[in-house]
Amino acid sequence: MKLADVAWSDTMSIGITSLDNEHKVLAQKLELLKLCSNMNEPMEALLNLFDDLIETLHIHFTHEELIFKNISYPGLKQHAQVHAAILKKIKNYRDQLSNSTNQDDFRKILLFLDASIGGHLSLEDAKVKDFIHRAE
Numbered sequence: 001m002k003l004a005d006v007a008w009s010d011t012m013s014i015g016i017t018s019l020d021n022e023h024k025v026l027a028q029k030l031e032l033l034k035l036c037s038n039m040n041e042p043m044e045a046l047l048n049l050f051d052d053l054i055e056t057l058h059i060h061f062t063h064e065e066l067i068f069k070n071i072s073y074p075g076l077k078q079h080a081q082v083h084a085a086i087l088k089k090i091k092n093y094r095d096q097l098s099n100s101t102n103q104d105d106f107r108k109i110l111l112f113l114d115a116s117i118g119g120h121l122s123l124e125d126a127k128v129k130d131f132i133h134r135a136e
Contacts, residue, residue, distance in 0.1 A: 012121050014129040016067060022060045023121055029053045030117055034110055043101050050097070054090055057117070061087065073131055082124055086116050 012027075013020045033049045061083040068076045093109045100106070 012125075014125050015132050019060075019064055019067060019125075022056075022063065023125070026053070026056060026060060026117060027121070029056060030113055033113070037103065037106055037110060040103060043097075043103070043106065046103075046106055047094075047097060050094060053113075054087070054094060057090070058087060068128065071132070071135075073128055075127055075131070079124060079128070082120065086120065089116070 012023060014023075029049070030053065033046065033053060036046055036049060061080075065076065065080050065083065068079060073079070089112065093112065097106060097109065
Protein backbone atom coordinates (compact mmCIF):
# COMPACT_ATOMS: atom_id res chain seq x y z
CA MET A 1 0.00 0.00 0.00
CA LYS A 2 1.55 3.26 -1.15
CA LEU A 3 1.13 6.32 1.02
CA ALA A 4 1.22 9.81 -0.42
CA ASP A 5 3.98 12.19 0.54
CA VAL A 6 2.74 15.02 2.73
CA ALA A 7 6.16 16.62 3.00
CA TRP A 8 6.03 20.39 3.29
CA SER A 9 6.49 22.55 0.24
CA ASP A 10 6.33 26.34 -0.07
CA THR A 11 3.23 26.00 -2.25
CA MET A 12 1.39 24.89 0.91
CA SER A 13 2.13 28.19 2.65
CA ILE A 14 -0.90 30.31 3.50
CA GLY A 15 1.16 33.36 4.39
CA ILE A 16 0.68 33.28 8.16
CA THR A 17 4.04 32.25 9.58
CA SER A 18 2.79 30.69 12.81
CA LEU A 19 0.29 28.50 10.95
CA ASP A 20 2.78 27.62 8.23
CA ASN A 21 5.21 26.49 10.94
CA GLU A 22 2.50 24.36 12.54
CA HIS A 23 1.66 22.87 9.14
CA LYS A 24 5.33 21.95 8.71
CA VAL A 25 5.34 20.22 12.09
CA LEU A 26 2.17 18.29 11.25
CA ALA A 27 3.65 17.14 7.94
CA GLN A 28 6.85 16.06 9.74
CA LYS A 29 4.94 14.13 12.39
CA LEU A 30 2.85 12.37 9.79
CA GLU A 31 5.97 11.45 7.81
CA LEU A 32 7.61 10.11 11.00
CA LEU A 33 4.53 8.04 11.73
CA LYS A 34 4.61 6.56 8.22
CA LEU A 35 8.34 5.86 8.45
CA CYS A 36 7.96 4.07 11.77
CA SER A 37 5.05 2.05 10.43
CA ASN A 38 7.07 1.04 7.37
CA MET A 39 9.88 -0.04 9.70
CA ASN A 40 7.37 -2.24 11.59
CA GLU A 41 7.90 -0.46 14.89
CA PRO A 42 5.88 -1.97 17.76
CA MET A 43 2.22 -0.96 17.87
CA GLU A 44 2.73 0.73 21.25
CA ALA A 45 5.32 3.07 19.74
CA LEU A 46 3.06 3.81 16.77
CA LEU A 47 0.14 4.58 19.07
CA ASN A 48 2.29 6.98 21.09
CA LEU A 49 3.24 8.83 17.90
CA PHE A 50 -0.38 8.77 16.79
CA ASP A 51 -1.51 10.25 20.11
CA ASP A 52 1.08 12.99 19.74
CA LEU A 53 -0.16 13.74 16.23
CA ILE A 54 -3.76 13.93 17.45
CA GLU A 55 -2.81 16.35 20.25
CA THR A 56 -0.75 18.50 17.88
CA LEU A 57 -3.61 18.54 15.38
CA HIS A 58 -6.12 19.57 18.06
CA ILE A 59 -3.89 22.43 19.25
CA HIS A 60 -3.26 23.52 15.68
CA PHE A 61 -6.93 23.51 14.72
CA THR A 62 -7.80 25.59 17.79
CA HIS A 63 -5.05 28.10 16.98
CA GLU A 64 -5.98 28.21 13.30
CA GLU A 65 -9.65 28.89 14.05
CA LEU A 66 -8.70 31.71 16.42
CA ILE A 67 -6.54 33.35 13.77
CA PHE A 68 -9.24 32.91 11.12
CA LYS A 69 -11.71 34.58 13.47
CA ASN A 70 -9.29 37.47 14.00
CA ILE A 71 -8.92 38.05 10.25
CA SER A 72 -12.71 37.74 9.74
CA TYR A 73 -12.38 34.78 7.41
CA PRO A 74 -15.90 34.24 6.02
CA GLY A 75 -15.47 30.47 5.71
CA LEU A 76 -14.56 29.98 9.37
CA LYS A 77 -17.73 28.11 10.34
CA GLN A 78 -17.37 25.57 7.54
CA HIS A 79 -13.61 25.31 8.14
CA ALA A 80 -14.20 24.58 11.84
CA GLN A 81 -16.74 21.90 10.89
CA VAL A 82 -14.13 20.23 8.69
CA HIS A 83 -11.67 20.34 11.60
CA ALA A 84 -14.22 18.76 13.93
CA ALA A 85 -15.03 16.00 11.43
CA ILE A 86 -11.35 15.19 10.89
CA LEU A 87 -10.65 15.03 14.64
CA LYS A 88 -13.73 12.90 15.30
CA LYS A 89 -12.79 10.39 12.63
CA ILE A 90 -9.15 10.28 13.75
CA LYS A 91 -10.17 9.72 17.38
CA ASN A 92 -12.56 6.94 16.30
CA TYR A 93 -9.71 5.29 14.42
CA ARG A 94 -7.50 5.67 17.49
CA ASP A 95 -10.12 3.92 19.61
CA GLN A 96 -10.25 1.05 17.10
CA LEU A 97 -6.48 0.68 17.22
CA SER A 98 -6.55 0.26 20.99
CA ASN A 99 -7.81 -3.27 20.40
CA SER A 100 -5.54 -4.14 17.49
CA THR A 101 -2.02 -5.42 17.10
CA ASN A 102 -2.31 -5.59 13.33
CA GLN A 103 0.09 -3.28 11.50
CA ASP A 104 -2.13 -3.47 8.39
CA ASP A 105 -4.98 -1.85 10.36
CA PHE A 106 -2.63 0.96 11.25
CA ARG A 107 -1.49 1.40 7.64
CA LYS A 108 -5.10 1.72 6.49
CA ILE A 109 -5.56 4.54 8.96
CA LEU A 110 -2.41 6.18 7.64
CA LEU A 111 -4.11 6.35 4.24
CA PHE A 112 -6.93 8.34 5.83
CA LEU A 113 -4.45 10.60 7.64
CA ASP A 114 -2.62 11.26 4.38
CA ALA A 115 -5.83 12.15 2.60
CA SER A 116 -7.39 14.20 5.38
CA ILE A 117 -4.35 16.14 6.59
CA GLY A 118 -2.67 16.46 3.21
CA GLY A 119 -5.95 17.30 1.51
CA HIS A 120 -6.86 19.81 4.19
CA LEU A 121 -3.53 21.61 3.84
CA SER A 122 -3.65 21.75 0.07
CA LEU A 123 -7.38 22.40 -0.45
CA GLU A 124 -9.09 23.94 2.57
CA ASP A 125 -6.22 26.07 3.79
CA ALA A 126 -5.59 27.22 0.22
CA LYS A 127 -8.98 28.96 0.38
CA VAL A 128 -7.71 31.02 3.31
CA LYS A 129 -4.57 31.88 1.38
CA ASP A 130 -6.76 33.19 -1.46
CA PHE A 131 -8.82 35.23 1.01
CA ILE A 132 -5.71 36.77 2.55
CA HIS A 133 -4.23 37.71 -0.82
CA ARG A 134 -7.50 39.27 -2.02
CA ALA A 135 -7.59 41.42 1.12
CA GLU A 136 -4.09 42.79 0.55
